[in-house]
Amino acid sequence: MTGSCTLVETEHARVLVDFGLFQGAPSQELRNAKAPAIDFRRLNAVVCTHAHIDHCGRMGMLPRLGFDGLLFCTEPTAEILPVVLRSSANLQKVRVDEWRDGTGPDAVVLDPAPDPALGAPERDFEPPVLYQKGDAERLARGIVGVPYGAWRDIAPGIRLRLHDAGHVIGSASVELEIVHGASRVRVLFSGDVGPAVDGYLRPRGHAAEADVVIMESTTGARPLGPPPPDFQAALRSVVDDCRAGARTALLPTFSVGRAQVLVHGFARLAQEGLLEGVTVYLDSPMAIRAAELCMRHPGLLSPAARAMIDAGHSPFEFPGLHPLWSRKQSLKVAGRDGAGIVLAGSGFCDAGPILHHLELSVGHDRGLVVFTGYVLPGSMAEALAEGRARRVRINGSELDVRATVRRLHGLSGHADAEQMCEWLVGSGKAPGLVVLNHGDEPAREGMERRVRAAGATEVARPALNATLALA
Numbered sequence: 465m466t467g468s469c470t471l472v473e474t475e476h477a478r479v480l481v482d483f484g485l486f487q488g489a490p491s492q493e494l495r496n497a498k499a500p501a502i503d504f505r506r507l508n509a510v511v512c513t514h515a516h517i518d519h520c521g522r523m524g525m526l527p528r529l530g531f532d533g534l535l536f537c538t539e540p541t542a543e544i545l546p547v548v549l550r551s552s553a554n555l556q557k558v559r560v561d562e563w564r565d566g567t568g569p570d571a572v573v574l575d576p577a578p579d580p581a582l583g584a585p586e587r588d589f590e591p592p593v594l595y596q597k598g599d600a601e602r603l604a605r606g607i608v609g610v611p612y613g614a615w616r617d618i619a620p621g622i623r624l625r626l627h628d629a630g631h632v633i634g635s636a637s638v639e640l641e642i643v644h645g646a647s648r649v650r651v652l653f654s655g656d657v658g659p660a661v662d663g664y665l666r667p668r669g670h671a672a673e674a675d676v677v678i679m680e681s682t683t684g685a686r687p688l689g690p691p692p693p694d695f696q697a698a699l700r701s702v703v704d705d706c707r708a709g710a711r712t713a714l715l716p717t718f719s720v721g722r723a724q725v726l727v728h729g730f731a732r733l734a735q736e737g738l739l740e741g742v743t744v745y746l747d748s749p750m751a752i753r754a755a756e757l758c759m760r761h762p763g764l765l766s767p768a769a770r771a772m773i774d775a776g777h778s779p780f781e782f783p784g785l786h787p788l789w790s791r792k793q794s795l796k797v798a799g800r801d802g803a804g805i806v807l808a809g810s811g812f813c814d815a816g817p818i819l820h821h822l823e824l825s826v827g828h829d830r831g832l833v834v835f836t837g838y839v840l841p842g843s844m845a846e847a848l849a850e851g852r853a854r855r856v857r858i859n860g861s862e863l864d865v866r867a868t869v870r871r872l873h874g875l876s877g878h879a880d881a882e883q884m885c886e887w888l889v890g891s892g893k894a895p896g897l898v899v900l901n902h903g904d905e906p907a908r909e910g911m912e913r914r915v916r917a918a919g920a921t922e923v924a925r926p927a928l929n930a931t932l933a934l935a
């Protein structure tokens with residue numbers, strides 16, 4: 465599901481597409497420390513689909529592994545990727561320091577007991593340091609931003625074109641045209657594809673025509689429900705709930721993507737005068753940077769967001785919004801009374817400021833926790849979101865879950881399975897081969913059934929480290 469990484473190899477060139485972190489149970493961290501069996505010194509280029517850690521989080525290792533070539537991505541990704549990698553290096557250092565003095569993040573579901581099949585929920589080894597700030601900075605010097613839609617030669621016989629994937633600002637599907645002897649093969653990497661319409665991003669297009677599509681399958685196993693409810697109305701009901709009960713809702717979120725969707729949603733409510741008396745705290749400096757990045761690329765935003773800009777409003781700012789820049793500010797807000805909303809990471813509730821907010825909220829009847837998107841199987845977020853968690857331990861405090869937990873649907877950063885199929889065949893021609901990656905096995909099986917029904921005849925579900933011959 466995580467740890468995206470694909471090597472494209474021809475007689476003359478080698479290109480790596482994505483090099484992400486494995487996430488989930490602590491045992492996944494050990495997989496990160498073991499680099500795949502690739503001669504990184506012989507890579508001609510690296511391509512990054514988007515700046516989410518499960519697609520880019522191991523890229524900081526590249527200089528140590530011997531890679532000193534160029535890294536291609538979209539222009540917005542080129543701006544934020546160095547920030548994400550530096551912050552990831554910093555976090556790795558903090559985690560080791562915390563591990564050594566026993567102050568590391570602690571988020572365990574005690575009742576029901578965790579599923580052993582998902583790996584031990586607690587780390588019993590020192591967290592690995594994959595790279596340091598200096599490595600991230602060295603890599604950053606070789607990052608090249610390529611405009612959407614423009615062809616660019618990136619390796620002998622391989623050229624690249626990036627297409628808007630509508631998932632987060634700067635996200636791309638990566639088209640590689642590979643000349644191999646007398647043949648020419650077009651390979652398209654979907655990256656993470658966003659829903660057909662998002663609140664703050666411009667509508668994305670369909671898959672470019674390709675011979676081979678390497679496609680994410682995150683949502684393959686999810687049932688296709690009724691059309692998503694009106695998300696603005698759902699957000700408004702959370703606001704009304706907070707105001708009526710003078711209580712604070714915690715929204716676990718991710719800095720790049722989810723946080724912009726939510727802040728934009730609240731900005732729209734504020735503009736309509738529906739946020740009166742409710743303070744929104746954005747507990748994520750990275751989310752503030754991502755919103756600034758959106759503002760530097762207004763052409764990539766939705767017509768509604770652009771209309772707000774034209775009218776003199778920011779789609780990501782409003783008078784009731786308070787960014788929190790430090791841990792000190794964050795601790796001050798934690799456990800506060802009164803009508804408020806706290807957006808804090810991580811979205812999986814495994815680390816980050818959300819933990820001290822949850823620690824002071826989850827054991828109280830007045831607590832309110834609202835999940836708004838995908839939750840990683842096996843995470844505390846999943847157990848809470850599904851209403852299964854009865855007792856948890858957060859930063860050493862054992863707590864009975866008494867807070868109200870709500871889940872807002874209709875706001876996924878990922879296209880659902882049906883939208884993925886529409887994306888795939890939208891240009892009119894199904895590709896010769898669809899390779900399903902980036903999804904757990906039930907998701908890949910579900911997606912295979914659906915893409916076959918949509919007209920794909922050849923579908924592959926390769927195992928980790930498997931090699932596919934394309935020509």
Ligand SMILES: [Zn+2]
Pocket residue numbers: 514516519631656
């Ligand atoms: Zn993503």
